[in-house]
Amino acid sequence: MTSAAPGNTSEQTGQQGGSGSTIGGLTGAPSVSRAKELVARVVGGKDNAPVEMTAPFTGKPIVSLPQATDADARAVFDEARRAQRAWANTSIAERQRVLTRLMTLVLDRQQEGLDLVQVEAGKSRLDAFDEIAGTALAASYYGKYSARALGVKRRAGVFPVLTKTQELRHPKGVVGIISPWNYPLALTGLDVLPALAAGNAVVQKPDNQTALSALWLHELAEEAGLPRGVWQIVLGRGSVIGDAIVEESDYVAFTGSTATGKRLAGKIAERLTSFSLELGGKNPMIVLPDANVEKAATGAVAACFSSAGQLCVSVERIYVHETIREDFAAAFAAKAKELTLGAKLDYSAGMGSLTSADQLKTITEHVDDARAKGATVLAGGRARPDIGPLFYEPTVLTDVTPDMTPFAEETFGPVVSIYGYSDIDDAVQRANDTVYGLNASVWGSNGAHAREVAARIKAGTVNVNEGFAASFGSIDAPMGGMGDSGVGRRNGAEGILRFTEVQTVATQRGLKLRPFKGMPPRLWARSLTTGIKALRHLPR
Known part of the structure; x- marks a missing residue:
């Protein structure tokens, strides 16, 4: 596991200065005065004590924020x-x-x-x-x-x-x-x-x-x-x-x-x-027997460790067909170990830090619980305070059983468990064996078959030969969760229509919707019945 220490020269040409003049004490970060300009846009908060936030990379202050x-x-x-x-x-x-x-x-x-x-x-x-x-x-x-x-x-x-x-x-x-x-x-x-x-x-x-x-x-x-x-x-x-x-x-x-x-x-x-x-998710990934192992392992790195796994749609469970499970696990663990951890404001790091001490505590507890109960750690499994106060290595587990915390609970960090399967129906059933239903991923060489499997997974978005970015970036398509993963959708037409009230305005001309003067109601009802039946023959 390689690392990049904080404080190196930033790539950008923004405001520069020593650690005392930049937020979070990071070279190349915006200045404290710039941060205060942005904070001035906050409404209210004069009557409450402000709170001071710190930078995950360094643990140093960012800015004081007014609290309404x-x-x-x-x-x-x-x-x-x-x-x-x-x-x-x-x-x-x-x-x-x-x-x-x-x-x-x-x-x-x-x-x-x-x-x-x-x-x-x-x-x-x-x-x-x-x-x-x-x-x-x-x-x-x-x-x-x-x-x-x-x-x-x-x-x-x-x-x-x-x-x-x-x-x-x-x-x-x-x-x-x-x-x-x-x-x-x-x-x-x-x-x-x-x-x-x-x-x-x-x-x-x-x-x-x-x-x-x-x-x-x-x-x-x-x-x-x-x-x-x-x-x-x-x-x-x-x-x-x-x-x-x-x-x-x-x-x-x-x-x-x-x-x-x-x-x-x-x-x-x-x-x-x-x-x-x-809301939350315990998102599955299914690797079909015809999947390209190298491509699936590379895709799993992005699916599991983007934003250090602190992403609602990131993958935490991987189901791999037994014929390729060992090869996949070896390739995936090797790629996880190759990820560069870093706290620099440039593109040198493959994975950054966790955001809070609470997240670090949760992840540490989940991994320690799994390890103590017999899980195998193929990669990672430890904090990296040598890089920054909230860093944790990308972690790959196997032999995870239902009595272990990471089996069903959302970890929301760079921790993923690999499971084998021999029957695709079983893999789909296990992928769906959760109260959540936010995102899923299916990998296979036969695109049509992979899409058939994807359609059987109970999740608001399912990506084929991708982790989450394909659906996340398709703004024209709705995105959201089933079950305990949420209600409603963002993106697409649904993403804007949810913020509206719909109103129907109907204008009637000529024929009225009640019997004509002197027309028996029974005759009116009979005539309308005939007309409704005839409507089915009209083109849409």
Whole structure:
């Protein structure tokens, strides 16, 4: 396992300086003053003590963040509601132009965005770029296709020609978005941007640990033409401002743990407002007997260890046909050992750090429990404080049994277990033997057969000969979970329509829907019966 120590020269040409003048004490990171500029965009928080976040790479301070009170959060919703009225009256074409301009800004200024994501989340730079790309793709997609999704739709009327029926879409109002720490930029973009495109205002609560990434995108959005006040960011603990977000929002989009999502769903249901939840996963990968072992092992590295495994759609279980299991396990373990761990703001590292001490504790406990009960560690299995305080090696386990913690519980880290199988039906059944259903992966040389297997897996997205990026990057297609992995979908038309209220307007001309004057009701009913039967013969 190779490593790259922190503090080396950064590739970018952004603000430079010694560790005292940069956030997280990292050479090449944005300056403390720049971080404070972004924090100034936060609404509220004057009456609460701020919290100071630290960089996963170094354990050194990033910036102090103001923490809102319940009253602060409710005041933000009042302001957002006022701003939303004017934004809703802005043409869809203009909203699209804002998003298109934002896409260009994100790509043109990506170096600072990459720095912020790395400093806050501890990602490798390539994993941070996935966030830049995902955000830009979302801005591009909704900047191009919002009008198609939101435009007035003609629907079949009860009487052809005589009944004109239209489907209209109206914004929900003010959308509350609670974003996680693990993909702070991409998941902000994938939720906030379609909500704005639909004519809503947004009040977002990003996680404190990675708030600067959301604030950076917020700054670029206003530079792209988004009116001030339409998207507002408030920071605070869920225990303090969570009730305000649930009670003041016209729609809630939450990404986080299953336990928290279930509690939120109960509270939201009491208000009869709608919501979407992307929650946890214990995502499987099936390697079919005809799979190319080398390609599958290479793909598994990205599927399991991107963002140090701290990704809702990353793979934690791999089922390999017995005829190739040993070869696959050897190849995969060797590639895991070759991954470079590093804490530099450049593209030299293959995997970055965990984001929090809590994550490190959980991962250590899961691996130690499996090892103590007889699991075999093929690669990794230890923390790397020599690189940084929160680093843990990419870990490959075998001989994992149901009494071991990593067998069924989500680890949410760079830990994966390999299992053998001899019957494909058995592999599918075991892949589906979970309360979760977020993402899955199938590998095989026969694409048609691999897709048949993929369709049998109970997961919101299934990737063939890829881990998660194919579905994650296909913004035109819906993405979300089944079972305990969530409710609703982001991306595609569903990703924007969830933020709207649908309305049907039907105009009746000529023939009325009640008996003519003097016409016996029985005759009317008989005539209408004949007409309804005849409708089946009309072309669609």
